[in-house]
Amino acid sequence: MVIPASDKVLMSVAKCLLPCIRQEDILARIGGEEFSILLPETTLQSAKVVAERIRLNQSNLFIEGEWQGQITLTVSIGVTCIKFEDDTFDDFFTRADKALYQAKALGHNQVYCL
Secondary structure (H helix, E strand, C coil): CCCCHHHHHHHHHHHHHHHHCCCCCEEEEEECCEEEEECCCCCHHHHHHHHHHHHHHHHCCCECCCCCCCECCCCCEEECCCCCCCCCHHHHHHHHHHHHHHHHHCCCCCEEEC
């Protein structure tokens, strides 16, 4: 069976993410090519370290399949933490999304904390 390139990329990215996170962390695909990782009991600074490790690991990922050449990718990562003033999960998640788009605006292959 031939696996489409888009599916192969998603599977390869997820497989590359797993060694970067702990057993208690929660990895989820939230749509398209976007993933979310919840890091319980982790400071913003520690989360940034994890994000940088993920960014570097992904930049060393070369994906091959039933096509010519290799697929390489860059990763933009938004990092935030739950704040006392957050009333809902959406407050936290919206801030993470803003951080992600700021990382993309800075030229991709970035980690941005908010």
